[in-house]
Amino acid sequence: MILLKLNPKTDISLHKQIVQRIIEMIEKDVLPAGSKLPSTRQLSEKLGVDRSTVYKAYQELNALGYLESKPGSYTTVRKRPKVAVDINKQRSSLIDWEEEFNNPSNCVYEFFLSHENEENGAGSKDFLDFTCLSLDKRLFPIDDLRRCLNTVLVNQGKEILGYGSPFGYQPLREYIANRLQTHGISLQSDNILITNGCQQALDLIIKLFGSPDKKVVVEAPTYFDIIPLLKYYKVGVIEIPMLSDGLDLAYLEKKLKKEKPAFIYTIPNFHNPTGIATSQNHREELLSIAEKYKVPIIEDGFEEEMKYFGKVSLPIKSMDKNQIVFYLGTFSKSLFAGIRIGWIVADKECIKRLAALKKFTDLGSNTIVQTAMYEFCRNGYYDLHLKRIHRAYRKRMQTVLRVMEEELPENVTWTKPDGGYTIWVTLKESYRDLETLKKVMRENKVIVSPGRFFYYGPCPDKSFRISISYLNEEEILIGIKRLAKALRALQKK
């Protein structure tokens, strides 16, 4: 008969204590494989506990693989391999993982690592961070969102915790459709697919159109995080240079004459990274070129709502009579980055295709969050919030442009955005190399995003991006002064 001692004074329940003691005895070979265990009745009498307690312990030991019992027979200790050693003490040597991973995932991983290194220091309080594209946390209307979450869970709780439609939460699709009509786009809710932010929208679109025998057109520079996606899907890239008023249309047309790409990816408002907003004429011309060569346009309208100076034109999608434009929007850049709600507007049939891809990628987005977001919009909190951040960022953009004018050395130029957060700074001469730029910035406790991150191919090391989304006016003032010092130091190297 086995010896077991229970401690009635601890927090640990009696059945857990039995489990632990028996495991100890098995691990220490006090109870070797094949040993008979007492019956539940015997053990419960011996220990002076309820029989159901022992029964529960045996069940758990069974599930943990320590015991086995056959009908009508004793419970015995099972022969089993030792439980795995600590997972981190011993790296697997059985499989050479590097050989197993496919090539494109290696490209993505390299990109990820370089990105991760870039973000070091951003967490430090001493640094002023001009790299971040998230909105300033101090402007978040958290209580409004909290109230909305409460309301929807109280009123619709049981309805919104199951799988949602892969197309997205229907009332939110309708809200977005109505809102986009104020931006001149004619659409209905079934022209909309809700995604986990713009990034998933891009993933799905590349999944739909991309393949290794095709190329896509991107602006140079372009949105940083589309680059690893294109690399993953082995899609070729045609880079079209950005001029001061948007991508070089003549060059684009020259390229399109030679080959037909899968799509043209463009960011007409406050282009990331340059901050350039294209004119109505540029938009019309781009659309008519795309129509002529029958190439879909992916219009990234991620900052549609950030036209806080009110000067910017309608989306290309608003002129899209032939339904060749896929329009991307998001709440991330006007509300919370972490909300992870974006959308695609397109031809109904294309939306169905994208929904199918979305469904098997993640079975659909979180419905609770979409429902709360709809409640937030429906109550006017979103409009209120936009007013507030328009006021804040109008001032911040005015401040940063004024201070740059006052502080930055000669031989440095920059864009003067009509909205959004990003400014593109260009030196007359190339700086020595990436490391020098980073070192000088670090020494001056300021962080910027080096230009080359935004190019698919090679580029001169002359530019960098600053973003004012995370900093208030006071911080901008100090930050630009530091930047000025850094640029002077950089020009001497």
Add this chain to the structure above:
Amino acid sequence: MILLKLNPKTDISLHKQIVQRIIEMIEKDVLPAGSKLPSTRQLSEKLGVDRSTVYKAYQELNALGYLESKPGSYTTVRKRPKVAVDINKQRSSLIDWEEEFNNPSNCVYEFFLSHENEENGAGSKDFLDFTCLSLDKRLFPIDDLRRCLNTVLVNQGKEILGYGSPFGYQPLREYIANRLQTHGISLQSDNILITNGCQQALDLIIKLFGSPDKKVVVEAPTYFDIIPLLKYYKVGVIEIPMLSDGLDLAYLEKKLKKEKPAFIYTIPNFHNPTGIATSQNHREELLSIAEKYKVPIIEDGFEEEMKYFGKVSLPIKSMDKNQIVFYLGTFSKSLFAGIRIGWIVADKECIKRLAALKKFTDLGSNTIVQTAMYEFCRNGYYDLHLKRIHRAYRKRMQTVLRVMEEELPENVTWTKPDGGYTIWVTLKESYRDLETLKKVMRENKVIVSPGRFFYYGPCPDKSFRISISYLNEEEILIGIKRLAKALRALQKK
């Protein structure tokens, strides 16, 4: 001078009224392109409104593309194309989309459509739905979740609305690591990647290992929604038949001798669709075969927490000394399907690779929901909920198995699961075809999942899956009686 009439008594703000009137005049060509507009001062005097109101209206019209103004000059009506016609009245004919979509996305779409058709009728109240794998809504602890969301937004609001780590919310990773230790798995939090449910976990794993020159091993039948993913990535498939105690190990070994697949995908607990749980011996043997041939195992532990009869063995991952097992878990099948939180457990380096892929797929999961989920678990609500649903489903499974025994006709057999929700029903003879099965079920107001959905390749039309996740005992009773009637009808056809 233009004529404008404002209505002071409506809800529409004055500046909006000005915008609307001017748009009307432009659309109707009362104000043709090139027309001069009065200055803001002139118009404000004329209308008796504040000048800033007119200014705001002009700004909006500018942004909408109706006006243009050059510095030091009048504002004029812009020449512009008419805004796009209603998007749904006119299908695009400029681009032949079918030609633009890539091949694998077509496969996914076909799968999606067939799936969608299957789900018709499921919404009807008259039908008893044995297809659904979501938990019964009536068991949802919504108020507990609501309290958790409140708490985290009050206490951590500003911290959790930005982008989260692509690895997932750290305290939740730690909680999951601790919990998995009770299932015998040795791990630390950095062996965990949080995903948008198990489906995204599968997508990422196929993204990491899959390529058109490789094959993967799946059970036949297997989890329905992995099939379109494998088709999308053009990964070949080796189907290993399920026997009554799990996949056919001898057949697997025969296959592995011939070629090395990218991985083996297996569902050891309450296999979907068959409900089979493999024995400890089967798990050990499968692992040792995988080690011998150096093939990673993807262990889908989606119902690890649903061992409500307490008889089932430890995960394969618990024996995985050589770190070749990727273990998938989820809250979807034990809590809310819509919560969209799952995880992958693997070697640390592999987790980093997967996090990189995750980052560029969607920039990371929603942090609010992860934080609330952590709070929910930390407060013991998850354990409490599990106890409740264990009690409920234990009874339901006992009921369904008893009623099937009583009601179903001869020549029909079925699995007797030790947990989970799904039961695999097999007829002695093949039924005529899929349409006949569906028709007979429909006539008897009951819905089941036809067996062939769970096979990659062809299979005999002899089986179907029923799931009890959505139905209570009373509904099960009625449903099985209807099923019995349907089966009798089916055998006559």
